[in-house]
Amino acid sequence: MWRRLIGYGREHRGSAGRGRAEGGAAAERAPQQAGGAAPEQAKDTAAQAPDLRIDQRSIIYTGSITVRVKNVNDEAAKVTGIAAGAGGFIGGDERHTGDGSSTATITLRIPADKFSAVVDQIAGIGVEENRGINTQDVTEEVVDLDARIEVQKARVESGKRLLAEAKSLDDLVMLEREVASRESDLASLEAKKRRLSDLTSLSTITVILLGPNATVTDDGDDPAGFLGGLTNGWNALVASLGVLLTVLGALLPWIIALGLPAWAILHLLRRHRRRNTPVVAPAPEISTSTP
Template identity: 55%
Template sequence: MGGRRFRGLALVVGLVAALAVGGCGADADSGNDSAEPAADRGAAREQPAEGGADGDQAAPGGTGGADLRVDQRSIIYTGTMQVRVDDVEAAAREAVTAVTAAGGFVGGDRRTSRSAEARATLTLRVPADKFAGVIDQLAGLGRQERREIRTEDVTEQVVDLDSRIATQRARVESARKLLAQASSVDELVRLENEVGTRQADLAALEARKRRLADLTSLSTITVTLLGPDASTAEEEADLGFLSGLDGGWTAFRASARIALTVLGAVLPFAVVIGVPLWLLLLWRRRRRARRTPPPGLGAMPPVPAGPAGGPVSAPPPVPAARSGP
């Protein structure tokens, strides 16, 4: 009995020792595992310190490399100004010289030479980066009376056009490859039409891209040079009877033009549809008039039937009464 108790106690002590040894091993392994990530984290913290400049350049805003600087955007600049000068012709020559020196050109030139009432309207195209400088030069030609500058950001349109052009070029190339592999006349004709349609769409997209590139690369300035005594549009528009009469006459002519336009558009339909309809109504009216008897001729009354079903005989005439002798 004592031997059995001793064996049981020895077994329990052995199990406890085994569990203790396993726990120590697990602790050692977990310590090693936790040490390695700590070392990795330390190395990861040290890495940005070594290449901090690169990290700062790649970080801004998380835009994935998109350049959103102002000088990289596509912006259309449009300016309108009015300047009063002593000599319109000399000021116009100076304006043309300034624009040409900036790398631009004259897109339009309209002048009225009437001594002190002279007037010149110039449409100038200048590079976008020289826009502000040319505006200041034109303002210095005399006394600036009005200035208006408008901007339009078309960056998204340009990016969208670039993407669509790339996609359309890929479609054209794929259609050309299929055209080269055509095995029948019908398939050849169909693929030629498809290639032509895709090329036309690509040409339209490229034309829009060139138009936007022209508007963004060359800004437009419309400058009006006025002589010393030239009147402005605001000064010429007086609020009198003649002004009201002129405005009313202009509105009447515009309304008459619109009415004639509508009449001209409706007239073909009226001729094609209205004339046959009118003839049909006229024919039906005449036909109805033929079927209706004249108002003086009524229907004859029916003859009464006799006892045997025959007509009733007329009563004998009553002799006239004789007069006295």
């Protein structure tokens, strides 16, 4: 029995494309089982199953906006109110106070359908200096996950049915292990689906508020490719040399204080050994030639 289950698992532990094919086949069989619909109607139903219209697509919105304001704390309170009024919440709040140079970085999680309206409202609280909006279409990933989850649920149910029919202890142990593995894979897929659902339902907006005298530090993007590697390597070399010189500067006084006396002692010992070492005359050479 467990060999049949393992063979079934190997057959169905495939790619998402095969999962979508099985999901489509199940969608074609459903109308026939329910009301005996014609094959043509079943094909039309399967073809119309995924709704990929613009308003039905799964899109992740992320944005950032920089606004210069007169009073950072007061305008930060307004930003919080705008987020709450839109049904969102504060994901992060970091502030630095100063005399006219205060800054605040606030991360908002806003419902996707109110993303643009909230960005425009925040831009109106001061002088907008920078705005960036990014979108990522994850519709195919969502459809793929849905199909894989349905297939994995079917595999879990089939494993449980075979587990209930186990006749020997070996079959029971193997089936329990296989069912646990399938349930773990299903839980992983469902976690990915929840993560995507969170990102698509709630957009992320990073709001940067600047005081009247606050300066914006723009380091710029690091160059890519060979120039990027050369720049990073040079920076690493300079940093390493700085550390090395710092260590040498800390050790130099100790080297001078301990090294010079040690060198003087070694020099005197060598001279003393040279004076007390007897000079051995070389032995005379014995001629071996015959007269």
